[in-house]
Amino acid sequence: MHRLLATSAADIIHAVFEQRKVLDHSLAKAFQANPKWGKRDRNFVAETVFEVVRWRRALAFLAQDESTPALCAAQWTRMGYDLPEWWQYDGSDAETIKAREAELAEQPRAVRESIPDWLDALGSEELGESWDAELAALNQRAPVYLRVNTLKTSPAEAIDWLASYHIPAHEVSELPNTLVLNPGKTLPKSLRLDGRVEIQDAGSQMIAPLLEPQANECIIDTCAGAGGKSLHLAALMRGKGKIVAMDIVPKKLQELQRRAKRARATRTIETQLINPEAIATYESIADRVLIDAPCSGLGTLKRQPDLKWRIKPATIQRMRGIQQECLQNYSTMLKPGGRLVYATCSILPSENRQNVDHFLNNAPFKLIKECPVSPAATGYDGFYAAVLEKLPTS
Structure with a gap:
């Protein structure tokens, strides 16, 4: 040493x-x-x-x-x-x-699994008996998952390309266009900038397909960040149609533009700073809307173990309010009959189904299906998604 x-x-x-x-x-x-x-x-x-x-x-x-x-x-x-x-x-x-x-x-449990007492109490309250298994899974080391960008290559070609750099990768049978690296392997920065593959957890890769995007549609990604799911949507649409990637942080949208260029998705993806004016401009325009809402991030603790020491109870309470505002405000950009996906990378019902139920009590939508991603059941990061349909106006 x-x-x-x-x-x-x-x-x-x-x-x-x-x-x-x-x-x-x-x-x-x-x-x-x-x-x-x-x-x-x-x-x-x-x-x-x-x-x-x-x-x-x-x-x-x-x-x-x-x-x-x-x-x-x-x-x-x-x-x-x-x-x-x-x-x-x-x-x-x-x-x-x-x-x-x-x-x-x-x-x-809070000592042996190394989490703050308040977080252990919250997890137990919200998840009951399943909290033990989820917490143990979140303390496991995370493998590196890749999404193959089908606008540039295929899974087989990507595997061969990575192998030429001595990086073994394997397909994930239950997820199309998903690769996993061998334990302990990482993707060098030079390859991350190539655009053929994107680092994206397998759980995250389950979200965009729930929109069932079709070519030539208008899709709005309302909390796009640096664009991981926007890029996935562009590939699913085969580069045909329009994706409006929105966020409140200009630097994130600038990074998205760079990533879109590498991914050959610039014709599909356009960026837009989200604000009340933009929301009004796109009212009832989108065929599909993704709300990948800000959240506690508790489903990602295996990749971000420092998060459990940085967040506070007040942080989660604040996030719940933001999530409800996102559902209320951003859903207005969806056409009647259109599909909305609400997603978080949290495993807490108070950030997930409870928000959906609150929204459904106050908006003309119906729940089509849910997709909770359990770290204990899958080994992936924890995610949640609800698929909603906007009811036609009378």
Whole structure:
């Protein structure tokens, strides 16, 4: 174990816990600042950071100390490293850490699964007996899933292309045009910028097809962000028709435009800053509307373990209000008889079906079907989608 790498990992962890920095961004900045780190170096830092953040409370129990150096010591012991003399920390020594592993299973769920007490209580309240399985699944490491951009290539061609860079990938049998990389494999930035494949979790790839998009239709993606689902819709429409990708953040739409160019989807996708004027302009225009609403993101904890330490109960309450506003305001852009898909990357019913029921009580829509994506059942990120149809006006 190299001292510089160990110290760098601890610095990132400290920034995540104490300064509420986003893990992915902090790790990317560290890699950019240290271009001489080799693959093994980056893997060591990344694994240390992700696993310490993921297992914070369990590691604190093992080390009998909550400081970052002690948490790192416990994680490295789990990883099979001998702790070097130069790593100074308070708390249990390596042998005690190993011995306390047997006691961890007897600790409260919030400790052994490493989540805040309030979040454990909320999950138990909303999901009941299924919370145990969902929480355990959300603590597993996430594989990398890719969506093949059929505007540029096919799954077989994409597999061969990735193999030429020594990146084994396999088709996911239950999802068309979806690939998964071997455990521990990632997609280099140079290949991410090619446009043949997009990194997109398998659960996320289940959302766009629910719209059943048809060529030459007008589809509005109201919370498009950087455009993952807009690009998917463009491929499903075979590049024919119009997708209006909307968001409140101009930088995200600019990134979407760059991605659309790489994906050969610029003729299909146009971007629009969403505001009351834009909503009024597109009133009753769209054949289909996607509302991939802002949410707690609790379905993505396996990829974003830092999220459970950053969000607060008030955050989730605020998100519920935003979700209801999105349904009420953005649904007006759909034609009568058109299809609306409301989606989140949360597994909480209060962000999902409860919002849909509230909306249906106050709007001329009917529920066609639901598509909850369970991390425990699928191994994917947690998602939810409801398919609604707008009733014709009398």
